[in-house]
Amino acid sequence: MGMLRVGLTGGIGSGKSEVSGCLAAHGALVIDADQIAREVVEPGTPGLDEVVAEFGTDVLTPEGTLDRPKLGEIVFADRERLERLNGIVHPRVGERTEELMEQAPPDAVVVYDVPLLVENELQAMYDVVVVVDTPEDAQIQRVMTNRDMTEEQARARVRAQAPRERRRAAADIVIDNSGGLDDLSRQVADVWERLRKRA
Numbered sequence: 001m002g003m004l005r006v007g008l009t010g011g012i013g014s015g016k017s018e019v020s021g022c023l024a025a026h027g028a029l030v031i032d033a034d035q036i037a038r039e040v041v042e043p044g045t046p047g048l049d050e051v052v053a054e055f056g057t058d059v060l061t062p063e064g065t066l067d068r069p070k071l072g073e074i075v076f077a078d079r080e081r082l083e084r085l086n087g088i089v090h091p092r093v094g095e096r097t098e099e100l101m102e103q104a105p106p107d108a109v110v111v112y113d114v115p116l117l118v119e120n121e122l123q124a125m126y127d128v129v130v131v132v133d134t135p136e137d138a139q140i141q142r143v144m145t146n147r148d149m150t151e152e153q154a155r156a157r158v159r160a161q162a163p164r165e166r167r168r169a170a171a172d173i174v175i176d177n178s179g180g181l182d183d184l185s186r187q188v189a190d191v192w193e194r195l196r197k198r199a
């Protein structure tokens with residue numbers, strides 16, 4: 001018994017944030033890698049200074065924040081530069097994550113929200129892998145309404161990710177998010193009980 005590391009994943013618009021929010025309400029420590037990746041390059045951080053040293057002030061907005069679309073244009077056209085960016089951001093995300101974990105109680109259930117867990121084959125990093133499984137049509141509907149994407153854009157994003165079957169095959173626990181939010185929160189309550197017993 002001790003800290004339990006849970007990897008939470010699911011496709012775009014599958015309901016990961018709903019699930020992680022619900023688990024946090026039950027008492028999980030939720031670590032959102034995307035959020036941390038944004039924090040480590042906020043204005044005034046050494047991370048942002050390093051990004052500017054590498055990519056120049058062109059990647060800053062007039063307000064001095066990171067211009068993500070601009071940076072994206074550069075790194076997604078040039079693999080080497082993407083690797084240099086990752087070399088700046090990834091170690092800082094790792095450090096910040098370790099800091100958060102050190103603050104957690106010894107029997108904490110730590111939930112990592114990792115959108116590309118299956119795509120990057122990170123299963124071995126977690127004690128338990130939880131997959132939010134959602135029918136493609138529901139994913140696309142939710143992405144279209146919440147992200148302001150067209151149906152074509154939403155379908156393209158879904159197709160670029162691992163297929164449902166592959167994600168389900170990697171799961172220790174599958175949460176079926178084909179129903180409503182009430183049904184989802186009932187399932188999460190059950191999952192929480194299972195996780196807590198293992199921590």
Ligand SMILES: Nc1ncnc2c1ncn2[C@@H]1O[C@H](COP(=O)(O)OP(=O)(O)OP(=O)(O)O)[C@@H](O)[C@H]1O
Nearest residue numbers: 011012013014015016017018142146179180181184
């Ligand atoms: N069962 C459900 N019924 C209705 N709406 C839902 C359901 N599950 C999630 N949603 C809504 O769909 C949207 C996408 O869900 P959420 O943000 O949790 O997904 P996500 O997997 O974190 O998405 P992303 O990968 O885009 O960050 C949200 O607005 C959420 O409230």
